[in-house]
Amino acid sequence: MGEIFKDDDAAAATSAVTASSAVPTAATYLNGPILVIGTGLLGASVGLGLSRAGLDVRLQDPSPSAQQIAQDVGAGTILKSGETLSPELVVCAAPPDVTAAAVAQALKDYPHAVVVDIASVKSSILNTLLADDSLTAEQLTRYVGTHPMSGREKSGPAAARGELFVANPWVITAHDTASERAIRTARSLVADLGGVPTYMDPLSHDHAVALVSHMPQITASLLASRLLNAESTQLALAGNGLRDTTRIAASDPRLWIQILAHNAPQIVGHLEGMREDIDRLISTLHHPEANGALLDLAELFGEGNAGHARIPGKHGAPPQSFAVVTVLVDDKPGQIARLLKDVGDANINLEDLRMDHASGRPVGMVEISVLPGKEAELEAVLQKLKWRVVK
Numbered sequence: 001m002g003e004i005f006k007d008d009d010a011a012a013a014t015s016a017v018t019a020s021s022a023v024p025t026a027a028t029y030l031n032g033p034i035l036v037i038g039t040g041l042l043g044a045s046v047g048l049g050l051s052r053a054g055l056d057v058r059l060q061d062p063s064p065s066a067q068q069i070a071q072d073v074g075a076g077t078i079l080k081s082g083e084t085l086s087p088e089l090v091v092c093a094a095p096p097d098v099t100a101a102a103v104a105q106a107l108k109d110y111p112h113a114v115v116v117d118i119a120s121v122k123s124s125i126l127n128t129l130l131a132d133d134s135l136t137a138e139q140l141t142r143y144v145g146t147h148p149m150s151g152r153e154k155s156g157p158a159a160a161r162g163e164l165f166v167a168n169p170w171v172i173t174a175h176d177t178a179s180e181r182a183i184r185t186a187r188s189l190v191a192d193l194g195g196v197p198t199y200m201d202p203l204s205h206d207h208a209v210a211l212v213s214h215m216p217q218i219t220a221s222l223l224a225s226r227l228l229n230a231e232s233t234q235l236a237l238a239g240n241g242l243r244d245t246t247r248i249a250a251s252d253p254r255l256w257i258q259i260l261a262h263n264a265p266q267i268v269g270h271l272e273g274m275r276e277d278i279d280r281l282i283s284t285l286h287h288p289e290a291n292g293a294l295l296d297l298a299e300l301f302g303e304g305n306a307g308h309a310r311i312p313g314k315h316g317a318p319p320q321s322f323a324v325v326t327v328l329v330d331d332k333p334g335q336i337a338r339l340l341k342d343v344g345d346a347n348i349n350l351e352d353l354r355m356d357h358a359s360g361r362p363v364g365m366v367e368i369s370v371l372p373g374k375e376a377e378l379e380a381v382l383q384k385l386k387w388r389v390v391k
């Protein structure tokens, strides 16, 4: 595959997306129109991001309410039944089980369009398409599988975010006969939404997401399921540890059943490895006074530290620890917006933001992550502006 864009292109498009508003900008790689089929969380987020960049986006979903809400949130315009359209690109954002059928239909319905899907699993969908006798070789050249590594623990178009994809990897799993135009168009989609294009073959992708996406979902769900029979007095003590490790346990089971079923062979090995670790931990904790038991625990936690340290930073940069400035804010409307404006005015890049509410208290705690070395400057600015900075 040739060089399609310069290295800076995704970054340039990122700034176009983040700076975008309802005003169309000419800085898009796609020309449109773009048809989004399946207008739930992901489809509506794609539509919203592209519409904000000024592109003509059409929406289609078997659920009339999903279509309508997607249109209402600004993701595009519903494609009327019988309306003719010649899209540059069709984005299939349907659940994994029905993605191959939706892609096949789109390849037939729109003979000039490139068709991509964004499902969380890739080999099973490609294999179904390759085995589909009703598809011609030409039609398959116009298909490219993709997967944005961006999402939420919510589903449906009401939860859509146009900036969902910014700075996150977006995998392009082009198959052997995909045309150069199809790959370039897939990359244009990624660039226009501010994603970081990453190329992989479908099976390598499935192996990778088994570890970095499917195992986190499984472990979060298993952990959260331990809470089912907990006393409410126990749950009242829950702090950030539990919230951080179980956020994605709120994800839609209907979607995850499909993802796990499509990627089962890749997941099982990791689960077996984890079972070995859990068995070892159980035997160690049965006899914590035994010789070597504490060393065993130290090793286990040390391995966890080492694994965590390998998670890359934004844009695939090396792992980076940010400095955190903590500010107490009154629980009043407009406080966070004012704080963010003050951080922006101080010309200090905000790398991450996290908010916590102490239950029953009229204050919240905001943790602002900045590059190491910038925290003293930010603290000084915020204190001068009378923010309550926690030392």
Ligand SMILES: NC(=O)c1ccc[n+]([C@@H]2O[C@H](COP(=O)([O-])OP(=O)(O)OC[C@H]3O[C@@H](n4cnc5c(N)ncnc54)[C@H](O)[C@@H]3O)[C@@H](O)[C@H]2O)c1
Pocket: 037, 038, 039, 040, 041, 042, 043, 060, 061, 062, 063, 066, 093, 094, 095, 096, 098, 099, 102, 118, 119, 120, 121, 147, 148, 149, 150, 151, 152, 153, 154, 155, 156, 157, 252, 255, 259
């Ligand atoms: N949720 C995430 O975090 C995430 C992240 C990356 C990729 N994905 C992938 O994106 C796709 C959509 O996930 P989502 O989270 O938006 O789910 P969702 O439930 O929010 O939306 C799915 C939409 O697809 C529609 N749909 C159902 N059957 C269809 C069909 N036959 N043809 C067209 N549309 C159909 C539904 O009506 C619904 O509106 C899935 O393939 C998922 O694997 C999800």
Ligand SMILES: O=C(O)C(=O)C[C@]1(C(=O)O)C=C[C@@H](O)C=C1
Pocket: 119, 120, 148, 149, 150, 151, 152, 153, 212, 213, 214, 248
């Ligand atoms: O952040 C989340 O809520 C997600 O679960 C997103 C996440 C992930 O594992 O990173 C989940 C599944 C998708 O296929 C892609 C992204």
